[in-house]
Amino acid sequence: MIRSMTAFASGERSTPWGTLSCELRSVNHRFLEIGTRLPEELRALEPAMRERLSARISRGKLELGMRLRVPEGGDALRVDPAMVDQLAGIARELQSRFPTMQIGFTDLLGFPGVLGARAGDPAALQAEAMSLLDAVLGEFVASREREGKNLAAVISERVDGIARIATEVRTLVPEIRVALRQKLQARLADLAQPVDPGRFEQELVIGLQKLDVDEELDRLDSHVVEVRRVLTQREPVGRRLDFLLQEFNREANTLGSKSVDARTSAASVELKVLIDQIREQINNIE
Template sequence: MIKSMTAFAGNEAEIGNLTLSCELRSVNHRYCDITFKLPDRLRFIESDLRAIIGAKIKRGKVECIINSKKQAKDGQELLINRDAVAALLEAASEIEQQMLAPLSFSALDVLAFPGIQQEPDNDREAMKRGITALVDQTLDQLLEVREREGAQLGELITERCLKMQGFVASAGKRMPEVLLNLRNKLKDRITELSAEPDFDRLEQELVFLAQKLDISEELDRLQTHIAEVLRVLLQKDPIGRRLDFLMQELNREANTLGSKSADKEMTQIAIELKVLIEQMREQVQNIE
């Protein structure tokens, strides 16, 4: 199953007295790189979430963002840390005694100070189960998007492979005509330059040029690599790195084919092959 490395998914859930939102974003990356943005109160679950995501995603840069906010409920009691309030007022009194013009502050100022308001105790295990379920649900949605986009990439790559097979077949059919045209040009040139042309020498030169311009090995390797790409696309395991290697091999053979080109049509075939390979290479960079 082909999977893209680019996707997004998001969900919300109510856990205890909190409303939690989870967002998962993934982009292409050489390895599996998972980062988290979590509230401090939820840091205890990071290692578990990393294991859950890492078990289902093998390549890609994944960012997991979890935000929390308190649920506004009628009759909800505001819990105050009275020891913290006493310590804060005592410290403020000592500081005011050293100030020339002490400034007054209100009860709301005190409430806004860190540590004054207490959070209601939440069942840590229940919180862990709820967050795990939320991330699992969001991860499944992310994987669906990756698979859907991966299927589209697979269709595009297959289409380009079939076009390449057509160009390779055209090059194979064209080569005998190229050699025939080259033979006629050399024969005409030698006839122009010599009253008694040495046609035996001409045949020797043609054999040498035919060996130099022979592209049968390049065409065979191109066909083999294209067939391997089509085979790899059907595998269930992550295939991105293997496809990337095959793109390098295809590009090498296309370059050699271009360097051996003996006429305009063969040069055009080599160019078309390189264009298709470059298009596939860009798409392969986004496959897991």
């Protein structure tokens, strides 16, 4: 099942240290790009969280956000004495150079690492955070798959349209060949001077060669079969579909350049419309 690159999932749970919440969202991106917003207590987990995400997501611009809302009351907060002592030492060293320097209490508390939630067991808090991430990630992937199912249905509908047009053009070609012969004969009949039959056949062969689109139609049919197969795969297929779309476009352009009939020209245009509609969907596929 294909997956969309656009999704959102969130969750939260109560812990002895406060309410832990997690949000995961993503949008289209050519590669995998992960951004994180973590509280100070969980910053050490960033490499592990990135690894967990990249193990299940291959493309998209992801934003992972986690918050720890501590309960009200003084016991819920702690000040890191070592951090405060370190900042005090730096302030004393700079005081001679900046005698008017003043440090506000709220500025001090806002410095990363000074103030945080009281956590007697950091390992337990980190385990809760990873467990919550796993739960949210599971829903996130499921959301991507649900949206991917919708995208696959739209793509399949457009691919069916391409197959229908290829069949119609294949049916029209013999009729167009007959019409081409009749048109050439009518033009030659209007000429005052008789025309060498060999020259007539030569002109007819040139016109029929230009109309020879059997290879293009065969390749369109082959690409249709491949897209239908790819849409059933479990692994990421966005890049593969993008390549097939380029092949579709190449055959549609060639069909248009070889056209000697308004109906095949219209078919080429209709093919390009369907291809553009497929491209809009593929841009959102992992």
